[in-house]
Every structure is written in structure tokens, then in C-alpha cells.
Amino acid sequence: MGEFELIRRHFVRGQGGPGVALGIGDDCALLRTTPGHQLAVSSDMLVEGRHFFPDVDPEALGHKSLAVNLSDLAAMGARPLGFTLALALPGADDAWLRGFASGLHALADAHGCPLVGGDTTRGPLNICITVFGEVVAGQALRRDAARAGDDLWLSGRTGEARLALERLRGTAWALADRSDDTLCRQRLERPTPRLALGTALAGLAHAAIDLSDGLAGDLGHILAASGVGAEIEQAALPVAPALQALPEAHRLECLLHGGDDYELLFTAPTDAREAVARAAQASGTPVQRIGRTTPDARLRLLGPDGRTQALHARGFDHFAPGSAPVS
């Protein structure tokens, strides 16, 4: 089967949504943006053995490849318009492509974010998605917009994806108790982009980021960009049932440095608490106040005993010596 036929069979499904003036099949796609809005764009590349296991379910991989990009739109408060997909494949595997496309399109349909173009080539498996969205000019949730004294909010909860990853890696502490294995695996392989919450927070929250590299590391990006510090209350962190039996050090590792959570971490002024609660309810997304930002530039964890400790804002670094791919 030829390249064009392969693409046509699995990916082309009409011209997309209301924001799409011209979809797949020309040199460029053409998108319409709403007057008074800015265009939000983000690009993520997923590599086999680094971002996913070679034997991952292709349908889950299709879902996750788009989900991690939609999560970036959510973190800006942007509404999706469409996305491009560039795909390097070692060969034309019809069953794999069918599964991948099915996971991809299901999530795209759920968020009105059609595939508008892309590229396909032969090469080591590599998935690059660029997503486009729009947000009212001036209302985007930027990393540099936190103010000292803001509440620090978290959607959902962190840590299950990391626990699932450690179980797949065969890490001993993660295997001691395999409760909620399916749920953790779901969190790792099929993250939910928090788009409804993100758009509800645009113009309301101050700063926001989506959690891909761990709560502490990603919070560090907000703090550095905004020139503030933060204090996280350990007792306020939502703990998933699967994490409750873990020794504290491992539980904290999952909660604070887990990665692959794709929850929103955001700051908002204290007088916006009711408005944030309403936005969370309207979007059907649980949120939790987990601390506050501070005028000094430090990141601290306030333990259940009332003592604080410094927290290192390390994130996953694909080039650090010893940084671990998924496999």
C-alpha cells in the first residue's frame, strides 16, 4: 500500500469542524480564528522506548499522543481548533494504524479538534502532534502570571501514572501491592486533558501549567517565570487509593515528582475561591487547594507535623545523565 493510500484509509475523514476552512490534502490547512482571539499552538514529540513501551496498545497510544497536546491547550485556557500529525513509521502496519487512528479520532471527536493535515514517512516510530487552539486575547493562562499570595490549586490528583509506570518497569516497591492496577494503568495510558476546566479558568485564574514532568518540577516553571515561591501543604494533596499503602517516601515521590499526570496546576487570587469552585463544578472537574504562593523564591513542603522542608523542583529531563526512558 502506498503512502497516500495509507493516510487516506486511516486518517482522512472529511474537512473537520467549524474552525477548519480547508482540511487535509493541500500544501497547508486553513483555519478560521474568532475575531478578538489569539491562536495558541503547542507541539509534542513522542518516541518509542522513551515516551511509550514498544508493545503499548496502539489505540491507547493514539489517545495519549493527542491528549498530551490538548493538555497544553487546557493549561493556556484555550479552546481546540484542530491538529496536525506527523508520523514516522518503520513500516505500513494496517492493524497498528487502525488502532492508533481510532484512539486519536475518538479523543479528537470528544473535543471538536479535527486532524487538519500532517506528514507520513518511513523511519523509527515517532509521533509529532501540533495542536491549535484559540483564547480571548489577554485571557490566556500564562506561567508568568502568578502573584505572591495566590492560592495554589490542583485538578484531580497526581501519582497514579507514575505508580503504573514503576509497575510496568517491575520496580519492587511498586509491585508490593497491585491494588487499583487497571485504574493506574488507565491514568498512565489514557490521560484526560482538562480542557473544560482550562477554558473555564481563562480570565479567572492567574498562572497555570499542565503536569507532565511532576508536580514539583512543573510548579517550579511557574515560580521561575513569575518570580515567586510556593508552599505545598502535604495534608492537602489528594491521595489516590492505590497510593495509600505505599511507604511515605515512595508516595511522596509519586505525588510530587511523578510525571505524566496531565492535571492542571494553577494559581488564583484568594478572593476567587468561589469562582474557581464554580468553574470546577461547571466543568465537572474536581479541584483542590494544595497551598499558596509566597513572596520569596523558595519551594517548600509543609508536612503534616507542621514542619516545612525545602522541595527540589526537579523535572524529568530527557538528556540528563541517567534519565530513564520508559523501557
Next chain:
Amino acid sequence: MGEFELIRRHFVRGQGGPGVALGIGDDCALLRTTPGHQLAVSSDMLVEGRHFFPDVDPEALGHKSLAVNLSDLAAMGARPLGFTLALALPGADDAWLRGFASGLHALADAHGCPLVGGDTTRGPLNICITVFGEVVAGQALRRDAARAGDDLWLSGRTGEARLALERLRGTAWALADRSDDTLCRQRLERPTPRLALGTALAGLAHAAIDLSDGLAGDLGHILAASGVGAEIEQAALPVAPALQALPEAHRLECLLHGGDDYELLFTAPTDAREAVARAAQASGTPVQRIGRTTPDARLRLLGPDGRTQALHARGFDHFAPGSAPVS
């Protein structure tokens, strides 16, 4: 060196041009589009061993990676706004990154198209660029807009990139005479995106495409989308000095099926000849009428002897059995 440091050192250079509200460093970049315009987006993925030789000059590779994307904007008549870069690297090679970034930024600067975001990860070398541009709504040059009886126009000339590729591959017929070797290599490794011509043609030409897979194959995309045929006059095809000594079969292979030309092929009504000539002159781009579109759906070559032959609109197919990577 860590991932973020690596990116910062080579790619981050301020917040970009007038179309950029927020550049590198947040979950998304934010772009401003001009009222009354549509957004044009295109994505290309370049893989080592398939799109470029492993030992290619990284500076030339940086240039070409962006050039092939800008060429897609040119083919729609769109003006560049910015681009994202997703890069998988086998390791953090400072000299390679410096060269690559230098070639990339030089071309970006020449066209006012700043890098606004992206992703970096470890993996087999893979370069994925997504480019954003804008074009007045309704004026984009689409593949499906050719009308029977249009003139068929070509910018520049085709074939030198293919000749350079065959020489690098060591193909005997290409090595018999190595005249203009540097120029051919330049055409292969540093293509010139025809942006000034493309924007001058918006609202004037009918259909357009950029030549990446060979004149005949890419023309075939216009014909299929527009439901027309075409006749190419062999005698009207510009022949580069380096191609003149080739046996006719190889010369025609380069001219019609060469690939990597990144010239614009476009159709325009016959009463627009003067306007096209003015657009070409204003943009400093040579153009040539090389034939016409026809009501029947066939593609023919009119030979210098006045006889026509059917032309196969084959293009390069990355998945066809026997399709050849560059190396």
C-alpha cells in the same frame, strides 16, 4: 547538559516578531492573526537516511528543515507568522546543535518567521517543523482551483536537486559529467522557498503547489483535486546548464520526476499573463509558462517534435516497495 539548558542555549532568542504575543517557554505559544485572514498551517517531518544523509552539514539541514515548510506556505500564498520545532536527538551534540540552529535561524530571520515553541527529546534523529502563516480569507492558492484552459506556470527550474542526489548516491549517469556540482548541491541542500512570489500570486493565480516530489507527480495532485488535465510543453521547460549534457531520458527524469525542487507550480487564467509577469518581477522570481490545463483528465508531454505522449504522475512514495531513501 540538561534538556532545558540545551534548548535555551541554541534556540531561544527572545519573543519573536509582530505576530507573536507569547513565544518559547509556556505550555503554548500565542500568535496574533490579522483580522480578515485565515491561518495556514503545515507540518513536515525529516528523518535521517530518508530525507537527508547522516553526514549532511547541520547548518544546511537547519536551513532545509524550515525551507520545505516555508515552501508549503508559499504554495498557499501565505505570509509566515512563526514555527514550532520538535527535535529527537540521539544525544546532546553541541557543535551539531549550533550549526543546525544557525541555519534554521538565518532562514527564519530572512522571512520574519520566528521559532515560537516546540519539544526536544532523546531518540533517533528526527526533525518535525510545523509552520504557521496567514492569508487573506478567500485568496489562498488551493490545489483544487485550477480551471481548464489555464496557463501552467513554473518558478525557477527543476532537476538540479535530483542530479545532486544521484551524484551523492554515486549513480553512474549522474557522475559522467560533474559540471555545476556546487550549484546542484546548493539546490538540493539549501532550497529557496518562493514566499515573495507566493504572496504576490494570492488572489491572482488559480491553483498552486510546491514541488517536493517531482513536477509531474505534484502536478498530478492539482489535476486530481481540480478535475482537469494538463499538457506540458517539453521545449518550454527551463533546463539548468548542469542538465544540458545529460542523455534525454535522464534529463527528463530530473526535470519531470526529480523531487526536492521547492519551486512553485501554478495555474492562472490566460488573461492574467501580464499580472503574473509583474508579480514575478516584483518578487524577483523567474517564472516560465510551461503548458496549459485541459478539460480531459489526462497528463501529457508535448515533445519538441510536436508529438504528445502520456505522462505518469508518479511521485515519491515513502512506503512504496523499493522506494529509495537518500542513503
